[in-house]
Amino acid sequence: MKIKTILLFTFIGMLSGFAQNSRLNNANKKYDKYAYIDAIAVYEKVADKGYKSVNLFEKLGNAYYFNGELDKAEKWYRELFALNQAVDPEYYFRYSQALKSVGKYDEADKMLQTFSQKTNDPIGKELLANPDYIQRLSKDSGRYQVENSGTNSKYSDYGSAFYGEDVVFASARDTGGVFQRKHKWTNQYFTKLYTARIAGEGFLDPAVKFSSSIDTRFHESTPVFTKDGNTMYFTRNNYNDGKKGKSSDRIIKLKIYKASLVNGKWDDIKELPFNNNNYSVAHPALSPDEKTLYFSSDMPGTSGASDIYKVAINSNGTYGKPENLGKAINTTGRESFPFVSLKNELYFASDGHLGIGGLDVFKSKMNADGSFSAPENLGSPVNSPKDDFAYIVDTRAQMGYFSSNREGGMGSDDIYKFRELRCDQILKGTITDKESGLPLLNAKVTLFDSNMKEMGSRMTDSNGHYTFETIDCDKRYYVRAENTDYETKEVNVTIPAKSGETVVDIALEKRVIPIEVGTDLAKVLDIEIIYFDLDKWNIRPDAAVDLQKVIAVMKEHPTMVVDIRSHTDSRQTHQYNERLSDRRAKSTLEYMVKNGIERNRLTAKGYGETRLVNGCSDGVPCSEAEHQKNRRSEFIVIKM
Template sequence: MKKTYITLSFALAGLTLSAQNKNTQAADKLYNRYEYIDAAEEYLKLVSANKADNYVYRQLAESYYNVFNTAEAAKWYAKATEEKQDAEVYYRYAQMLKAGGKYAEANQQMEKFSAMVPNDQRAIAFKKEPNYIPRLTAQNKMFDTKNIDINSDKSDFGAVLSSDNTLYFASARNTARKSYGWNDEPFLDLYKATRNDDGTYSKPTEVEGVNTKFHDGPASISADGNTMYFTSESFKSGEFEKDKSKKLKFGKVGIFKATRVDGKWGNIQALPFNSKEYNVGNPSLSKDGKTLYFSSDMPGTVGGSDIWKVAVNESNTYGTPENLGTTINTEGRENFPFITDDNKLFFSSEGRQGFGGLDVFVVDLNKGTEVKNVGKPINSEKDDFAFSFNTDKKIGYYTSNRSGQDDIYVANPICGVQLNTTTKNAKTGELLAGASVAILDDKNNVIETRATEANGMVTYGVECEKAYTLQVSKDGFVSKTVPVAKSQGGEFPMEIALDPIDVIVTETEVILNDIFFEYNKSNITKQGAFELDKLVQVMKNSPAMVIMVKSHTDSRGTDKFNMNLSDRRAKSTVQYVISKGIAKDRISGQGYGESQLKEQCDPCSEEQHAKNRRSEFMIVKK
């Protein structure tokens, strides 16, 4: 990947380098100047000359990691980890393996990482669910995506669409500019293009009034289109440090504000919390203009970089930056926040469970929901980041290096529902693993059947505004059929409580709650089916058991009528049990009419008549 400059200084935290020597001086100097491609070439010369040691292998791995050359990074991490390394090295090695689709090997490195730092949030998540990829792959597709024709042969990223249909983005396409040693591309500038009604875009042009000879971009535009917050290097405001021994100037990334007057951007001001001690970048302004979200490695950061926010006051002053905490941030890198008009926060992270590299995540700040990986096709095994979404126009943009360089992609939302079902024991509340959850369409066709995970969950992606049905079953529990209401999209949680089979089995009889029938009818009622499912489970658990069903009526009607009615009830009971998979030779039935009344009464109340309309289950063979 031709890594975007905003992440460059965030990528280096967490490792203490040692074992530098005179052989590595030239390569180390390039590495310290963030010129990773040239640095790698110098380290490779040491390998060819048989002058490489473990330090060189690690530096090679880190150089390729920082430009997201996953294959080369993994190759040299493998060499470096022949000796014991810091925990972060194993984590980065795992990230590079995941980016190459080598999930089993990545898990091996995550095991080592987790053993070294068991309290790390990333280690805890891995231990809880090491094989999470099938779950991410199966989740409901949230967006369709396609490449956009404004991309160049250089890095293009961080696109946001303003209210006036202007698309702002950062690009390294200006070849007249000096090349940057990080990725051998020109320095970044802010560009803009107009999005036309037919979905095409005008030819991109530079944004006048904000670009300098340093890196500039990406940007965030206010709702009225007249205020811009954008990222630039601190050289712009004279904030940098000098390293006389290396003859270098070290700048940091900061956020700057520009205002538009008469169609021109100007009046550029540095935000007061910029610093030469840390990075502040990738701003995103809320719809009301009162909160600015950004990424930073300032003091108080949990990992390499975190998502922060700050209040924007009416008097053109700012509050104290506030870290969004461990609900959002991890010990890894979180970057590129974007806040939508309806207060959904999109951001990228390498510290959460993803497909590899940076993945895009979302959290609804209004509802306080859990952070969610947005899944494929937005996320891939490569770096995916800088997601933005225009709520009014219902169109999103994001950046990915899946093609080999940073390109901008369009994200079109799909109306879908993520159905999250949790199956529990109705009596104890215990989560039930291994329960069968079948989903049926509105014509009762089975679409798919899955087993619940250890957390009792099964997730299905379904269409908006369509009704579905779930059929849930588990050995030892009464099966349940649950309707799923139509939904307009998003996540739809459902909790399904299965009643444990509560049956008394004596030497002579299986005792269920009474199987009541309606007056003068022989069809199985919903309550009757509920009880008969318990008998089915008992018979499945005792394969040799043979049952004789005795069916009875109340005392109303003639003897002949009642005998025929009870016989029909016995047969319908037998047929129901057979329909559930019990062999025909294991169950039979007979009607006894009113010859064996349970309640001797004259006259009888409705309750007494109901008790007489019953079935009994006699054990013929155990």
């Protein structure tokens, strides 16, 4: 007979209505050929009867965890940990997240602490404020070579930008000693823009003034240029046509201005429409496609002293509405000096995230949906106990510049050059069916960082292949693979500290499995051995868990008839093994009858050592593992 079974679990957000109907149609065609078992549904029925095992509770917990039903996952993970048996460290992390979902924060913190102790994973240090956090960041990772850029003065020099073969930056070198005025928001001397040619090894030649048409009596700083070099956005005090603009509390705020290069002269200087006299808008940065402008501001809605915002640059020259980048980036402290690399990596300065001291430089990767990954502190030597900010990088040359008032500089702020020595890695692999070894097309592969923040996802090609390019070295990631009718699987990987490729292949187990006459339910339900005590044939508690799986399947399919076959290895005599295996097979049958399966639906026979699956017969030396392959139980479907 042919039976159709509907899957009980689907992953939230995976299916649109169209895709859902399409998959159901395809699934119905498959169901016409076989009866199906939803393994998770079977396990839940077994667990609900009070049977317990690590494997059982891990699979049940994972089924709900990966489905986003953390409150249900908490139930099964609680049962898992109540067994007091060894589990992989990742279960401590998953259980902590599930505990948080039901408000058990103290227990969640304990699980995170244990997870941190077992894995030495950075998430434990960050979330639990481990005391060695600063020491770790302060240790030179060897990823950067940092030197003075060579163009600094005894006054403030900061906020550089690439401009062709030059670097343009702000300097107080001809005003700091005369006016001695500081802007209240930045605490910097009033500055003008200077330019310096990039020489060998990234050192900067002596600087000259950039443009007299840009200069005013107050601040000009932090420029950014379009790729064609004809448009510049820059920061200036609220000062237009010789007039100062002040806020309601009589402070001259900062604004972003736009200038165009006309006949070799910067002209047509206009302030951007989202500036305001009552708050500062400063430090512009452009996205690689030049359709988005990033900046820092203390406008209403800001989380702290200043936040990073973005605004769309429309094709007609107008601008959208500024958007706060949100809590992933902004804190109750200061976030400022954004820069976006060609790889869509956001660099910014902050004193609100965990850092070494003062402003530190952080990096966050932009995800496909426009959100940002958890910020990563660049550590030493880029960051120091002082203020470190205004980081820019040419990712093609792996070099760039940042500003700092660290010890050993020439002035209050200096520009430092750096060469990035970090390596590039490619993470790739193949997703396959565990049983057949065949590749799985359109399996979803998701990459998470060590904080379980999603970094992106891919769908496998016809060969089951997936690739994530430009993965950071010397870091831990989690790779999650999922596909319809398969159990989701997640593995962790630590990327080597050298350039190259890291391969992570994942084989998925079917969770909806076809059965027909001749199917061995032991293989379907992952039952290797029905364990008995030495020379005994009574059913042990751990064997009962596995037998309940078979019982649950037979109750789902009331016309199914099963032949129970018990096998031994070749040790002991033929006669002894045959009698022992036959008693065990019949004991198994009686257990199943006692638990609700009609006797006429079961047959049982012991085969002793007559059906060995390898060459481990009498007198042949074999390992314990090889002998174990012969000690097996089979539950063969002989009628549907």
